[in-house]
Amino acid sequence: MYIRLEEGFYIVGGGDTGPGISSYKDCNVYLVADKGRGILFDAGSGLDTGRILENIRETGMELSRIQYLFITHCHGDHTGGVQDMKTAMPHLVIATSEKEAGLMERGTEDMLGLTAAKVKGAYPADYVFRHQKADRILENGEVIRMPGIAVEAVVTPGHSIESVCYQMEWKGRRYLFSGDSVYKNGALSLQNCYGSSLKDYRTYLPRLADRKIDALIPAHFGFALTGGQAHIDKALAYLKSSALPPMV
Numbered sequence: 001m002y003i004r005l006e007e008g009f010y011i012v013g014g015g016d017t018g019p020g021i022s023s024y025k026d027c028n029v030y031l032v033a034d035k036g037r038g039i040l041f042d043a044g045s046g047l048d049t050g051r052i053l054e055n056i057r058e059t060g061m062e063l064s065r066i067q068y069l070f071i072t073h074c075h076g077d078h079t080g081g082v083q084d085m086k087t088a089m090p091h092l093v094i095a096t097s098e099k100e101a102g103l104m105e106r107g108t109e110d111m112l113g114l115t116a117a118k119v120k121g122a123y124p125a126d127y128v129f130r131h132q133k134a135d136r137i138l139e140n141g142e143v144i145r146m147p148g149i150a151v152e153a154v155v156t157p158g159h160s161i162e163s164v165c166y167q168m169e170w171k172g173r174r175y176l177f178s179g180d181s182v183y184k185n186g187a188l189s190l191q192n193c194y195g196s197s198l199k200d201y202r203t204y205l206p207r208l209a210d211r212k213i214d215a216l217i218p219a220h221f222g223f224a225l226t227g228g229q230a231h232i233d234k235a236l237a238y239l240k241s242s243a244l245p246p247m248v
Contacts, residue, residue, distance in 0.1 A: 001021045001055055001058065002031075002055045002056075003019050003021070004059075005223075005225065006225075008032060008033045008034050009030070009031075009032055009033075010030070010031045010033070010059050011028055011029070011030060012029050012031045012040075012055040013026045013027075013028065013029030013044045013048075013051075013055060014026055014027065014028040014029065015044075015045075015077075017220035017221055018221075021051075021055060022044060022052050023044065023045055023047035023048030025044075025045040025047055025076070025077050025080075025123065025127075026044035026045050026047070026048060026052070026077060026081075027042050027044060027045075027077045027179075027180075027219040028042070028219050028220065029042050029044050030042070030217065031056055031061060032149065032168065032170065033060075033061050034146075034147070034148040034170065035147045035148050036065055037065055037067055037146060038056075038061045038065055038066040038067065039066065039067060039068045039069075039070065039146070039149065039151070040068070040069045040070065040085075041072065041166065041177045041217075041219075042071060042072055042078045042179070042219055043069060043071070043078065043079055043080070043082045043084075043085050044077065044078070044080065045076055045077045045078075045080040045081060046076075046080030046081040046082075046084055046129075046130055047080070047081075047127075048081075049081040049084035049085065049088075050084075052081065053085075053088055063088060063089050064091070066092060067091075067092070067093060067146065068092070068094075068095055068144065068151075069082065069093070069095065070095050070096070070151065070153075070164075070166050070177070071094065071100060071104065071164070072163055072164055072165065072166070072178070072180070072181070073096075073159060073160040073161075073162075073163040073164065073180065074096070074100045074101075074104045074112060074160065075112065075113055075117075075160065075180070076113075076114055076123060076127065078179065078180075079104050079129075079132075080129050080130065082104060082132040083130040083131070083132040084130075092135075093135045093136055094132065094133075094134045094135045094136070095134065095136040095138050095144070095153075096134050096137070096138060096164055097137065097138055097139075097153070097162040097164045098137050098162065099161045099162035100160065100161065100162050100163070100164065101133075101137055103161070104131065104132055104134060105131055105132065105133045106131060107131070109129070111195070112129055112194075113160075113193035113194060113195070114127070114129060115193075116191075116192060116193040117193070138153035138155075139153065139155070140153060140155035141153070141154070148171075149169070149170050150168070150169040151167070151168050151169075152166065152167040152169075154166070154167055154176075154208060155204065155207070156181045156204045156205055156207055156208065157195075157201075157203070158181060158188070158190070158196070158197060158201030158204060158205055159179070159180040159181050159188070159190070159191070159196055159201075160180070160195045161195030163179055163181050165177065165178045165179060165181050165182075165208065167211060167213070173214040173215065174211065174212060174213050174214045174215070174228075175215040175217055176215070176217060176228055177217045177219075178216060178217065178218045178219070179218065179219045180218070180219055180220065182205065182216070182218070182231070182232055183216075183220070183221055183231070183248055184221065184222045184223070184224055184231050185231060186231055186232070186233075186234025186235035186236075186238055186246065187235070187245070187246045187247060187248045188201060188205075188235060188246070188247055188248075189247060189248050190247055201239060202239050205235060205236060205239060206236060206239075208232045208235075209232075209233070209236055211229060211232075212229055213229040213232060214226060214227075214228055214229075215228045216228030216229075220248070221248060
């Protein structure tokens, strides 16, 4: 099962905060396919990776043709499935920022935010994060180019220690895969755990200003296929105010 947002652009995973086509703990997992090649954004929790892989196959995309897995940040619902993805697709290039890569490879439960999340009841008590080494470390502003697609890493600490948003230029439009950094209507996601910082939000989210984003594609809840920059601009305006911005 998958959801086609447009030709070549699919949601292939997502739980309670998304379309409900894989484990309840999964963030939305996005597949973009063009010219016989594919890229993925985030990997889900690892509780239902087999179903996500089957959803990818159902789109007609062969796993052997997927080249990159772009990780927005290292929380369990986004990266717990990376190890399974790498096992299924050994050729896959797993890419993220340096500090998120460090967490993905060797982060403790405290550093991954899992200790606090389990206290909250957001993860099963027996949930185990499976570590995986990244294949490529991305710097802010670095662009990865493939036929028909360009993906720029925009490093935006705030939700996590070194979250990455990905601006994708594709078919003449600009898409921002924002992970948990910014949502529709300017909402943010600040958490009471390691690496989450309102100060960092104020410092780094302005990197998303003036980008003329067409589509804002967060990892949970709703997305905007048009007018994406307006939602980002709301978040930036909130961060200039003394009042706390809306949070999800």
